[in-house]
Amino acid sequence: MNSTSATAADSPLDLEQAQLRIQALEEALREASSATVAAERRLDQLVSHLQEGVLLTDEAGQIALINDRFCALWELEEPASYWVGRPWQELTTILMPLTTDPGRFAQAVHSKRQQGAPVFNDPVELADGRVLERDFMPIPADTGTGSNVLIRLRDVTEYRQATDRLRAVASIPGQNPNPIFRLDGTGQLLYTNQAANFLFKSLSEADQTRLLAKAQGLAATALEHSQPWQVDISVGEGFYTVFVAPFGEEGYANLYLVNITKRILVEQELNRAKDEAEAAVRARENFLANMSHEIRTPMNGVLGMAGQLAKTRLDARQQEFVRIIRSSGQHLLTIINDVLDMAKITSGKLEFEQTAFNLCDSLGESLQPLVMQAVEKGLTVTAMPLRDTCPLPWVSADPYRINQVMINLVANAIKFTEPGGHITVSSRQLASTPDTLTVEFVVADTGIGIPPEQQTRIFEGFTQAYADTTRRFGGTGLGLSISRAIVEQLGGTLLVESEPGKGSRFRFVLDFPRTPAVTQDAVHSAFDTGALRGRRVLLVEDNEINRDVARMLLEEWGVAVDEAENGQVGVEMLQHRAYDAVLMDIQMPGMSGLEATAIIRKLPDPAQANIPILALTANAFRADNARYLAAGMNACLTKPFEEEDLYRHLEALIQPATLASGASYDLAKLQTMARGRAAFVDKIIQSFLTNMPASLVELEAAAASHNWAQVAALVHHIKPSVESLGIQGVLPAMQQLEQDIPPMGQPAAASTTATDHIVSQIRRALQELAQELPADARTQ
Structure with missing residues (x-):
């Protein structure tokens, strides 16, 4: 009874407590649910904002979590929500065709899931060229009967490319066939590539020490001045160019060595070759100068004596003999001059003067003898002088060289044109300005002509168009070579147009600086003005025949002559007698003309020290003449010389000295x-x-x-x-x-x-x- 009463009495209270408990539990459940939802929301936000792709499968193999980044990395059409709850095998089937090796990809996925071990940085190569990298991490399930699998995915394409580039760059020094050294400011070696190691091992211990010392010095200098530079050094028996690059912030310098041994050896060979070539040129010039001297010296005697013989009483037959001697001598002299000109051309020493002259008159005077020669051969000549097109043909140039070209061309035309043929010589103005005159020169003939294949070769030295030309017509084959070289150095081009059997036409155009007309004194046929009569000269010459020739000429002009056979005798005679001038040979035994001149210029007596000295030289190089003038001689005359040239030189030297009364100046x-x-x-x-x-x-x-x-x-x-x-x-x-x-x-x-x-x-x-x-x- 009591028990039943008690239960009945407690029931309302317990029920109320139970309801409160239920309410509390429901509230806790709602709070837990809210927290779970919030956590899930935060997790979704976190996962969605990850730069990596994330995939989570549960122990049943269903996709529990996947973010949009994962889908974007694979370039999937479906959103991430589509795949949640689906089996991972379905996704793998979609991903396989996107890889470069689908079968290998599927096998790797299954293998990793079965092994259940974590895998990191596993590369996946895609068919579009990209590379993805994934982490495979198994996570034990709460039930203990399976595992969840977390997969993280990222795009490493750019990283892989950068890594490959860095790896390639990093391999350059090692693969470089040239030695590379890196040293810090203290001289410590920080790096050497394989080529540097090979070079170092190939050297002796002493050369290794020297190379290291040079490298340390170069690196220290580069770091001190913060300036890259290069230098050539010797290493053992080889040579290297060293490029030094300082890296100041890093505290080291790189030395890049390039082997230049072959280049240095080639340069050295080119220099032993250059010296030999220059020696050969000097030897040739010396030979030609000596040959010129040895030939011109007797030629001076031959032509001089022939000239003296022509002044004596001779019958017609004897006069013809003298004429032949002089003509043959002049021809031989022309050949000598041609050979010397070729030597000057090949050595780049062809000389040119600049003087004012009337171009038309100069050409006319030089070509007149050839016109007479052509007429004597039975040729007709048509001349079109420059004055027909140019009223004032005064220019500044080298008249001798221009005349030399025209003489060569006209002489060739005469030589290769048969009697009855025709020659045309013309020079005409093409253009004119106040400062410049442009003239065209043409020499045409109706001679044998030149085959097309030979028209280039005729300008080569010692070359003529036909093999039998020399036998038929004579000549050295140098005229055209010399003429082209002269024209080219004057700024023009010598051209030829020719046809066998119909003749040839040579043409060139030159620009000349204009110059005002120069008033010229009237030319007298007799050059002996009497200015030399009563003068006394000292003739210093070792060749007896040449002394005889000069003495005969001087005595004809009323000049008293004293002779000395060498320089030493000449100096002694000059100190014991007063002279108006000295004719000085250059090459003499004992004391040369240059040595004698140097002594004379230092004599204490001013009148003796400043006496006019005319060099009589058989050397035909103008550089020699400049040397003679620099040595103190007043003028130079080349043997063999014409009588008038000797007279004019002496007249010019003696008269100014007389007018100045021995003074060294003229006001x-x-x-x-x-x-x-x-x-x-x-x-x-x-x-x-x-x-x-x-x-x-x-x-x-x-x-x-x-x-x-x-x-x-x-x-x-x-x-x-x-x-x-x-x-x-x-x-x-x-x-x-x-x-x-x-x-x-x-x-x-x-x-x-x-x-x-x-x-x-x-x-x-x-x-x-x-x-x-x-x-x-x-x-x-």
């Missing part, structure tokens, strides 16, 4: 400039006396240090003053120093001699001017 030009203003003359002389001594000191110092560029500049600076004061005998030496500048620092005997001569002559002029200048001008 005629300055006085002309002054137009009667004596104060102007005094002012110029005073400036010269004041400023020139310092210039001479600078000139001597520059010559002593072999600074020839400075010598040339100083000479160029003082030359106008020297010219205006008419200082005698120094202009040829000045011209040589201005034009022929030896390499810096190189001693040059000719340049030193020329400098000494200039300084000596100018100092003498300074002394004489200071003495003769009026007292009031000296004190200004």
Whole structure:
């Protein structure tokens, strides 16, 4: 009874508590559900924002979790929500065709799931060229009967490409066949590639030490100055160019070595070859100069004596013999000149002058003898002179070289044209400006002509169109070669048009600087003006026949002649007797003409030291003449010479010396400039006396240090003053120093001699001017 009562009494309370408990549990369940939903939402947000793809399968093999990034990496059409709850095998079937090897991909997936071991950074290569990388991580299930599998996926295509590039770059030094060294600022070797190791091992211990020391020095210098540079070094028996690249922030420098041994050896061979070639050229020039001297010396005697013989009483037959001797001698001389010209051409020393002349008159005078020769052969000649198209044909050029070309072309036309043929010689103006005249030159003939295949070869040295040309027509085959070289150096091109049996036409065009017409003195047929009568000259010549020829000519002109057979005798005779001029041979036994001239120019007596000296030389190179002038000679005359040339040279040398009364200067030009203003003359002389001594000191110092560029500049600076004061005998030496500048620092005997001569002559002029200048001008 009591028990039943108690239960009945407690029932309402227990029921209420149970309801409260239920409410509490329901609330807790709702809170838990909310927390779960929130957690799931946060997890979804986290997973969706991952840069990696994520896939989670449960123990049953169903896809429990997958994010959009996973689908995007595989470029799937379905969204991530589509795959939740589906078996992983269905997804694998979709993914297989997207890989480069579907079968291998499927096998790998199954294998990894069966093994149940984690796998990281597993690459998956896709058919579109991309590379994905995945992590495979099994997670034990709560039930203990299976496992969940988490797969993380990322795109590593760019990373793989960058890695490959870095790997390729990193392999370059090792694969480079050139040695590479890396050293820090302390000289410590940080890296050497395989080629550097091979080079190092190939060297002796001493060479290894030297190479390391050089590398340390180069690296330290590059790092100190933060400047890349390169240098050539010797390594053992080889040679290398070293490119030094500093990396200042990193604290090291790279040295890249390139083997240049073959290049250096080739350069050395080209230089033993160059020296040999230059030696061969010098030997050839010396040979030709000696041959010229040896041939011209007796030719001077032959032609000179023939000229003297022609002046005697001879019958017609004897006169013909003399004519043949002189003609044959002149022909031989022409051949010698052609050979020498070819030698000058091949050595690049063909000489040209610049002088004002009437181009039309010069051509006419030079070609007139050939016209007569053509007429004698039975040819007709048509000449179209330049004056027909050019009213003022005055130009500045080398008349001898231009005439030489035209003479060669006309002589060829005469030689290769049979009697009854025709030759046309023309020169005409093509264009004209105030400064320039353009002229076309043409020589055409109706001769044998030249086959097309031979028209190029005829301009080669010692070449003629036909094999029997020399036997039939004579000649050396040098004329056209020389002519083309001259025309090319004058800025033109010698062209030929020819047809066998119909003749040839040679043509070239040249541009000439115009020059005002020069008033020329009337030319007298008799060159002996009487200016040399009563003069006394000293003839220094070792060849007896040449002394006889010169003495006969000089005595005809009323000149007293004393003879000396060598330079030493000549110097002694000059010191014991007064002479108006010296005719000086160059090559003589014992003391040469140059040595004798050097002694004469240093004699204490001013009259003896400054006597006019005319060089009589058998050398035909203009460079030799410049050397003679620089040595102190006043003029040069090449053997064999014409009588008139010898007379004109002596007349030009003796008369100025007479007019100047032995002075080393001539104020005629300055006085002309002054137009009667004596104060102007005094002012110029005073400036010269004041400023020139310092210039001479600078000139001597520059010559002593072999600074020839400075010598040339100083000479160029003082030359106008020297010219205006008419200082005698120094202009040829000045011209040589201005034009022929030896390499810096190189001693040059000719340049030193020329400098000494200039300084000596100018100092003498300074002394004489200071003495003769009026007292009031000296004190200004």
